[in-house]
Amino acid sequence: MNVNRRVFGLGLVSLGLSACSRIASGTARSTTPDELPADLYPVSNAAYDAWVESFRSRAEAQGISRSTLSTAFRGAGFLPGVVTRDRNQTEFRRTLEDYLSIAASDERVEKGRQAYARHRRTLDAIEADTGVDAKILTAIWGLESYFGERQGLIPVISATSTLAFEGRRGRYFERELMAALRIVQNGDIGASRMTGSWAGAMGHTQCMPTVFQEYAVDFTGDGRRDIWSEDPSDALATTANYLRRHGWTRGLPWGGEVGSRGAGPAGRVIQPQAGGPRFNVTDNFRVIKRYNPSDAYALGVGHLADRIGGGGPLRTSFPPDANGMTKADRIALQERLTARGFDTQGADGVIGSNTEAAISAYQASRGLPVTGTPSLELLRSLR
Template identity: 40%
Template sequence: MRFLLPLLLAASASAHAQTDDFRQCLDGLRSTARGAGVSEATFRAHTEALQPNMGVVANLDAQPEFKTPIWDYLAVLVDNERVADGEARLKEHAEVLQRVQQRYGVDPATVVAVWGVESNFGQGFGRTPIVQSLATLSCFGRRQAYFRTEFVAALRILQAGHFAPDRFTGSWAGAFGHTQFMPSTFERLAVDFDGDGRADLFDSAPDALASTANFLQRAGWRQDLPWGFEVKLPAGFSAAGEGRRSKRPSAEWRARGVHLVDGTPIPEGLSLGLLAPAGVQGPAFLVTRNFDALYSYNAAESYGLAIAHLADRLRGAGPFATPWPTDDPGLSRAERRELQTLLLARGHDIGTADGQLGEKSRAAVRAEQQRLGWAVDGRAGQKLLKALRGG
């Protein structure tokens, strides 16, 4: 106990200092908020008892779009389960999606793909209080200027009465609703599409779908363009200096020996950039400005590719023709649940088999990797699933 007490005292002192820093930061933001249209009463009502949530700061440096191997990321976001759910939503909301396309020029599959990737079609809004998240990120960690803008926008949303404070929850980073708009995006681009007099991204799928199409249209989406297509690169192809922003005419890519994966020529008259998220040995894509519009939704190429690929699957396309350059592909959500069931059967206390590989599941994976004499990294792939299936 004598060794533990100093650690407990140090942790308590650190927490107090953290809270003091948070209060000072919020006091400094008071005038910024006032200058941006937030009343003193609103600011006080939503910050007076606020405590920091340092978990969101940790999440800022662990975003799956940047940390997860691309084959794991897409295996979860574009699995057969999500495709089937998306097909059902296309049918369920066909009339609304047709009107959305007529008004904003974005096709139903693309809009529904955003919905699926962002909130699993409304099944995963997030439960973190938005004001708390954004206030914390405004005071700690990276990109504080960005999050301060969002924090103030969140206060304006509450001040205007768009949502009740206890309803105003979302992701750890402050995004909310069916298609996970940030507060400033809601203010700029949310639309009332169901005609009830308010833009509601929580309880109105029509409002959320139309708002998403409005976002993409404003980001430069053109309905006469594909997002891009998978291509086959010739042997020895060098991708040095290439990227989705370094766009070249179709003719240049054809002259360099690049063609569609089915062997047909690249369509003429397009401006295309190369996207090779796993290098030239993996799937490669030539992308248009429409991909850039998808990218702008979350500023990650893996994220944009997930939406583009899910949209293609919803139109009837199959998986990518080129395999990922790994001997241990990722797991779908159904396979993750199977893996967790097998871990539970082996006595690992991981909670329920929900397909979410949290820290308890990763700890169990590490234990099994150690038992098997494998490298211990906590990553679950096809190899481990097959090994556990065999007992």
């Protein structure tokens, strides 16, 4: 099974198929960790400006006030980087083994356990009210925004209006833009604070504006449904409400690896990657997929939730990859490269751009053909 980028969120704030920074107009500039890439600042675009003018009349006809429109579009603009990302977001592919390695990495599991403990009272109250497992909610939070650390800095009005104007999915994004304006008009958040992914997914659990409208919850009782706040309560309750209304069964586990305690006797067996672990999944696994329609995503949520709850790694190994290497081989390769001074920026067994760059640098230093490709031969040469 390969997992493409459309479902590979994991806190990367990408497309945001999930259910659920202020930009100043002007020239591009260099970025810091708290700023956006240059192509995600507004640029002049006469056609976009004309589209916004025509949209205003449609919005007013649907009940959006002129004052809301004026406030929302103040400082908004065409974002070329949003269009680029929309057109180039389906190429990157990973195996299920890699996906789960990242979804339930040691770092994410530890952060998840800390977040679960820190917000245990709120999570337990939400579970008591909705029936949705608190650890499942914590895992979704971890995959969507890395427990709130990566919610996205792109203004939602600019992002959704750019995509509505661009036209490839114009009707869809015009509905999202209209919903975003209603959220502003309702007073849940000011337009300048409404930020998210390049596709408009927002907050701790990355809800699209239309989903926010239908499912958002004011759990804190302050009169606003604030899924962006440092306090994740409203966002977690919103996600629980979404899952509950899509059929979550109280007390039913999502499933688990075949043969494990959590697998349970009821459900169906799936094996997403040939030769890899098999999973017994229940109706609640199907409900998780309503949040994001990928088996890999739902397995990532379920496995991370189990690890947050104290469970261990999967018991069944995945088969060797296309290069004949197991995960243990890939980890050994990363460790040995780093020890030789070719830093892979971690040793998790996932071959990404950092590892490929380290391999290329090592190959060049030895006068070998520079491919950046891992292999057992390369591993042996590092012994």
